[in-house]
Amino acid sequence: MRRASRTILCAFALTFAATPAAPVERRPARAPAAEKKAPEKKPDAPADAAPGAPLYENQLLRLSEIMGALAYLRDLCGDGDGAEYRAKMAALLDAEGTAPERREKLAGAYNRGYRGYETTYGQCTPNARAAIARFVAEGGRLARDISDRYGGA
Secondary structure (H helix, E strand, O other), X not given: OOHHHHHHHHHHHHHHHHOOOOOOOOOOOOOOOOOOOOOOOOOOOOOOOOOOOOOOHHHHHHHHHHHHHHHHHHHHOOOOOHHHHHHHHHHHHHHHOOOHHHHHHHHHHHHHXXXXXXXXXXXXXXXXXXXXXXXXXXXXXXXXXXXXXXXXX
């Protein structure tokens, strides 16, 4: 991993750590008999890394997708820092997207995250706030993991 990439990932980790997670509204528990559990749907995994891609490619694609979702959701909920996520994605593209195909994959993941939530949420809701909190936690974890594991590579 190049030095610029490591610096950017450290900045991401700090950004995610400094982003206040909004409190999530708790609902009262339901009676067990009335509760039916639907199978949990895991978020779509990013496309598999291409042969010859760095070992951290899948994590970087997921981080890009999270940044896209946060860019939309944070602005939607009035946090006003969506532009920071766009700027950080641009910096990531400059550092990691040296090949046109790789740049397209990273930008595509960002756009998928942005558009996915743009079509789902037209206004800020408690669920949107919960998604923000989850993405901030996951994004920070990914940025730290990538930097810690592959920072010297």
